[in-house]
Amino acid sequence: MDKFKRRRLSLLISLILIAVIGGSVAFTFRGEFRSSIEQLQGNDYPGPGTSEVEFIVNGGDSGEVIAKRLVDAGVVKNFRATYKYILDTNPTFYPGVFTLRLQMDSKSAIKALSDPNSASLERTTIKEGLRANVVFKVLSESTGIKFSEFNALFQEPGVFSLDPKLKNIEGYLFPATYTFAPGATAKQILQQMIDRMLMELKSLDISADKAHEVITLASIIQKEARLTEDFYKVSRTFKNRLEDGMHLQSDATVSYGVNGNTVSTSSADRANKNGYNTYLYAGLPIGPISAPGSVALDAALHPAKGDWLYFCTINLETGETLFSSTYAEHELAVAKWISWMKDHPEYE
Numbered sequence: 001m002d003k004f005k006r007r008r009l010s011l012l013i014s015l016i017l018i019a020v021i022g023g024s025v026a027f028t029f030r031g032e033f034r035s036s037i038e039q040l041q042g043n044d045y046p047g048p049g050t051s052e053v054e055f056i057v058n059g060g061d062s063g064e065v066i067a068k069r070l071v072d073a074g075v076v077k078n079f080r081a082t083y084k085y086i087l088d089t090n091p092t093f094y095p096g097v098f099t100l101r102l103q104m105d106s107k108s109a110i111k112a113l114s115d116p117n118s119a120s121l122e123r124t125t126i127k128e129g130l131r132a133n134v135v136f137k138v139l140s141e142s143t144g145i146k147f148s149e150f151n152a153l154f155q156e157p158g159v160f161s162l163d164p165k166l167k168n169i170e171g172y173l174f175p176a177t178y179t180f181a182p183g184a185t186a187k188q189i190l191q192q193m194i195d196r197m198l199m200e201l202k203s204l205d206i207s208a209d210k211a212h213e214v215i216t217l218a219s220i221i222q223k224e225a226r227l228t229e230d231f232y233k234v235s236r237t238f239k240n241r242l243e244d245g246m247h248l249q250s251d252a253t254v255s256y257g258v259n260g261n262t263v264s265t266s267s268a269d270r271a272n273k274n275g276y277n278t279y280l281y282a283g284l285p286i287g288p289i290s291a292p293g294s295v296a297l298d299a300a301l302h303p304a305k306g307d308w309l310y311f312c313t314i315n316l317e318t319g320e321t322l323f324s325s326t327y328a329e330h331e332l333a334v335a336k337w338i339s340w341m342k343d344h345p346e347y348e
Contacts, residue, residue, distance in 0.1 A: 055099075066113065075101070096118075125178075218299070223290050235299040
């Protein structure tokens with residue numbers, strides 16, 4: 001290598017070293033400069049904040065994500081200080097809509113987000129005895145999610161870790177008051193309700209192989225009984241009929257099978273050949289007909305003692321129901337119901 005080439009190579013190496021050293025110095029200087037500025041300005045706002053601002057925590061948001069969004073929203077001043085506080089205190093964040101203030105100190109902001117009572121969540125109440133399609137309407141109105149998104153999952157039990165052999169998820173949406181995380185999908189909402197039903201079954205020691213049968217019977221009890229004490233009598237009546245080889249002859253199941261809106265049925269309804277027609281077919285229907293609550297589930301497991309084979313609600317306003325052991329007694333009860341209905345045509 002001649003002298004000229006050696007000089008050029010030495011010069012090139014020197015320039016590279018200068019660039020590397022200069023970059024390191026610049027990077028270090030920038031870091032120190034930023035740190036100095038933060039120290040001069042302070043890493044946190046001093047007070048409780050100014051005007052109110054809504055802040056949403058989604059289910060699954062990490063501490064890092066929350067810290068960044070707090071800075072972006074103008075709630076806290078410094079990401080690193082806020083995130084360090086989160087790492088040091090390890091708070092539990094709750095999904096929901098929180099009312100914070102602009103320019104809050106980090107400690108107060110994080111404390112508010114880790115208080116479940118501070119979250120403002122829309123509460124949705126699902127009543128006992130509703131069919132899944134009615135539940136979907138309630139959920140759609142409450143969450144703003146399209147009815148079709150819920151309905152599309154109706155016949156997909158396998159999506160929710162239920163037995164894929166099930167016809168649909170009818171009966172598995174536990175009736176209760178729920179709070180759903182902001183941004184929750186239709187699947188996540190239905191999964192929450194199904195998980196709640198599975199928890200209820202577990203608390204009642206209902207095994208997986210018996211769950212569908214219990215839910216099916218409970219769903220019929222839920223639709224047929226009015227008063228709490230009658231749930232257990234209705235359960236006993238149905239069990240007596242099953243044990244005696246009689247058809248259940250539940251108008252509630254017949255109505256479900258023809259997509260009726262009331263418990264009352266016509267002769268044509270009762271002649272309709274479908275798997276929910278307990279006038280035509282023996283045993284339980286092919287699946288649940290409504291969302292049973294805790295009382296109905298308990299009644300399905302613990303029926304009252306009695307030899308009843310029939311029951312008839314004779315007053316739809318009070319729920320008064322007569323239970324009979326013979327068909328002759330039942331006919332008298334039916335006569336009382338017919339008389340009551342004549343006096344109350346609005347229930348036709």
